[in-house]
């Protein structure tokens with residue numbers, strides 16, 4: 001797929017991956033009519049939805065807003081509040097948006113933090129797991145939602161989340177029995 005195809009796919013309101021988090025991103029970009037001067041707000045939205053800004057995501061934003069990738073990378077690296085990659089080997093993003101929150105996201109986050117022995121926004125001491133939160137992943141219909149290494153899982157609870165983490169990690173996180 002060419003850059004132009006990617007851009008037009010973005011502007012058509014979809015992403016080839018089918019990742020629901022792109023809907024949130026699309027809604028923000030559309031609200032700003034895909035104007036390049038909305039870059040910082042779009043990057044904020046992307047980070048809230050994805051937890052961090054990986055290179056492919058930055059390129060997607062650059063194409064969608066018709067902004068040179070160099071500028072997008074420049075802005076993303078200039079501001080300390082943007083994270084370009086998770087520090088941990090694995091990532092767990094717990095959605096704390098309204099739909100997820102009222103369906104038990106706080107208990108899920110608490111269980112994940114306890115299992116990892118760290119707080120949201122940080123990485124476990126052994127560097128295995130970064131725990132992050134998002135405001136809405138665009139998967140409210142299957143709330144509460146959690147993203148494990150980039151894959152969105154719906155209808156989660158503390159037990160299913162910890163089970164998935166156990167499978168994800170090659171060890172038993174501290175605190176998980």
Ligand code: FES
Pocket residue numbers: 095096097098099100101135136137138139140141143144145
């Ligand atoms: S509030 Fe969690 S997916 Fe929307």
